[in-house]
Amino acid sequence: MSEITDTRMIAPDDAATSNAPVMPPENLQTQGTKIRSATLHLILGALGVLFLAPMLWLFLASFDKNASWGVEWPHFSLINFKHVLTGSLLHSLWNSVVLAVISTAIASVAGVFAAYALSRRRIPFKGPLLLFIIFSSGVPLAIMVIPVYEIFSRYGFLSILPTAVFLSVTSLPFEVYLMKNFIDAVPTDLEEAARMERASTFQVLRRVVIPLALPGIAAAAIFGFVNAWGSFVVPLILISPQNQQPAPIAIYTFLTLPKPEFGNIAAYSLIFCVPVFILYVVSSRLFREGFVLGGGVKG
Amino acid sequence: MASIPMIDTVTGPSMSELWKTRHDKARYQWGSLGLLAPTFALLILLFLVPMGFAVYLGLTNLDLVGPTAIHSSFTGWANLIRLKTDSTFWSSLWVTGIFIVGSVVGVVVVGYVLASLLMRARPWMRMIVGGIVVVAWMMPAVTAGMTWYASTTGTGAFATLLGTPNTNFLDDYPLLVVTVASVWSMTGFSMLVMGAALRNIPSEAIEAATVENSSSWQRFRMIILPLLRPTMTAIVLLSGLLALANFSLIYIMTQGGPGSATNILPLYSYQQAFTYNNLAYGALIGNVMVVIATVFGVFYVRIAARRI
Numbered sequence: 001m002s003e004i005t006d007t008r009m010i011a012p013d014d015a016a017t018s019n020a021p022v023m024p025p026e027n028l029q030t031q032g033t034k035i036r037s038a039t040l041h042l043i044l045g046a047l048g049v050l051f052l053a054p055m056l057w058l059f060l061a062s063f064d065k066n067a068s069w070g071v072e073w074p075h076f077s078l079i080n081f082k083h084v085l086t087g088s089l090l091h092s093l094w095n096s097v098v099l100a101v102i103s104t105a106i107a108s109v110a111g112v113f114a115a116y117a118l119s120r121r122r123i124p125f126k127g128p129l130l131l132f133i134i135f136s137s138g139v140p141l142a143i144m145v146i147p148v149y150e151i152f153s154r155y156g157f158l159s160i161l162p163t164a165v166f167l168s169v170t171s172l173p174f175e176v177y178l179m180k181n182f183i184d185a186v187p188t189d190l191e192e193a194a195r196m197e198r199a200s201t202f203q204v205l206r207r208v209v210i211p212l213a214l215p216g217i218a219a220a221a222i223f224g225f226v227n228a229w230g231s232f233v234v235p236l237i238l239i240s241p242q243n244q245q246p247a248p249i250a251i252y253t254f255l256t257l258p259k260p261e262f263g264n265i266a267a268y269s270l271i272f273c274v275p276v277f278i279l280y281v282v283s284s285r286l287f288r289e290g291f292v293l294g295g296g297v298k299g
Numbered sequence: 300m301a302s303i304p305m306i307d308t309v310t311g312p313s314m315s316e317l318w319k320t321r322h323d324k325a326r327y328q329w330g331s332l333g334l335l336a337p338t339f340a341l342l343i344l345l346f347l348v349p350m351g352f353a354v355y356l357g358l359t360n361l362d363l364v365g366p367t368a369i370h371s372s373f374t375g376w377a378n379l380i381r382l383k384t385d386s387t388f389w390s391s392l393w394v395t396g397i398f399i400v401g402s403v404v405g406v407v408v409v410g411y412v413l414a415s416l417l418m419r420a421r422p423w424m425r426m427i428v429g430g431i432v433v434v435a436w437m438m439p440a441v442t443a444g445m446t447w448y449a450s451t452t453g454t455g456a457f458a459t460l461l462g463t464p465n466t467n468f469l470d471d472y473p474l475l476v477v478t479v480a481s482v483w484s485m486t487g488f489s490m491l492v493m494g495a496a497l498r499n500i501p502s503e504a505i506e507a508a509t510v511e512n513s514s515s516w517q518r519f520r521m522i523i524l525p526l527l528r529p530t531m532t533a534i535v536l537l538s539g540l541l542a543l544a545n546f547s548l549i550y551i552m553t554q555g556g557p558g559s560a561t562n563i564l565p566l567y568s569y570q571q572a573f574t575y576n577n578l579a580y581g582a583l584i585g586n587v588m589v590v591i592a593t594v595f596g597v598f599y600v601r602i603a604a605r606r607i
Contacts (some may be wrong), residue, residue, distance in 0.1 A: 041420060041424055043412075044424055053456040054447050054457075054483060058445075058449075069455060111338060113334040113337060113338070114335050114338035123335070134599070138599040139593070139596040140543070142546075143592060144345070144349045144585075146568065149578075150352070232550070237569075248441040266446075276439060
């Protein structure tokens, strides 16, 4: 999530739009620019409609008490939301929270230590270790799910907690990589000052490094949370007790019913999306206010 | 959600430099290994060990249920021979190839078009269109698959929008529809990364080319494309890896069907392991995915390592 930048921040680049080698008369240029700008906005509008179209059903059907697979103007009602926030469906959302929070906590705590060591310390085989971290941050580790299933089933681990640990591993390499880049940017002066005062490694981490690299650590944690929250195939295979299934499995189960309640599916999916959208907004803020480390070191 | 690479044109130590051991520096701080222990213990136990185990598993007759579920034995090349003659596997590999190439080309092209157009658009347009594309990217795969399924039915958004009611696009063009859905769900990430890279192109370069009477195609070909190449390569590799593992979206939309029209490797592997109970054979198909992912991953490391 390193490069998350709100598109709103993009500055208009007039140089790229004008194609004129020699300045033409004033009015000619503005007319050309106007036509260009109109075309550009038309193309963008069309792309926007194409991207919006598949989402329409989700928003319309969730507020429609007679929803179907089709898109139609809803018979407005909030009854779908009321229906899905009860019983086992609510419990599945809670399971998703447990799964995501535990896996995020494991990955972020383990990750911040590793990121600090890789950023600051002299370690044997540091280069190869870093390359391994980058490699495994690119490769989707969820493709390991069959051997992990076999291992888990042999030890009776096919439940929510071991699954949370496996999910933490799928986001761990990228979290380490992200946090390392942030810790690299923290000035070492403050750390050296803390060392002079005989602070231990853990004190240095807790009082100096973690507070200063907090935007990066938060961004990494958000990445881990979103990764675990949206995960479908890993819990599908690794969690066997019915009452431990997270929300994505509940959504899938909805679809396999002989007579699906379309409005309920849509409303439940929309609720399921909300935390992800909120966290995205939070993380893009974090990056905008990002590195305000300058104030930490005086003069 | 996609993991986004740190991409810029700053060059750090090269690959070969990273592998070299330095002898002219002070001693290692061995205590640091304690800090690394939790992360590497997790990665070894739940990544490297399963990977090694999968190699063995692929060469056994382990089943999900039945007598060979507990007492499996090593069967050597038997599964590999089966794989070689399994026409479903080869068609699945072909479908996977089309799906990955289609997804990658779509993600790069649509991402670039959006990034470069949004740069010149009015702020309200940037906010609305950029926002919609990012929401599509952030949407969890299960939800995305479901809303795509709904929109491609006979009464769905696309049939209504294109004025062709009762056309079920998912039945008529299954592979095309799931590929477009995959592009839809990943473009936000490439748009954001390419937008950032485009803003890093010095405007002097463009201005100089404009003064030299260049066409906009020449400016794209000679200035923008070379400067964006590292970013584009990273996006190609990452979106290729994500498409390779994109189980959820297709599973929700088609479950690999109709027939095996959208049966990409992760689906076929799951199907063999958990529908037909051939856990070992499913693991072997998983290993084929690991090999493909490793090739992509090695190229990705070569690009990302430039900025450690």
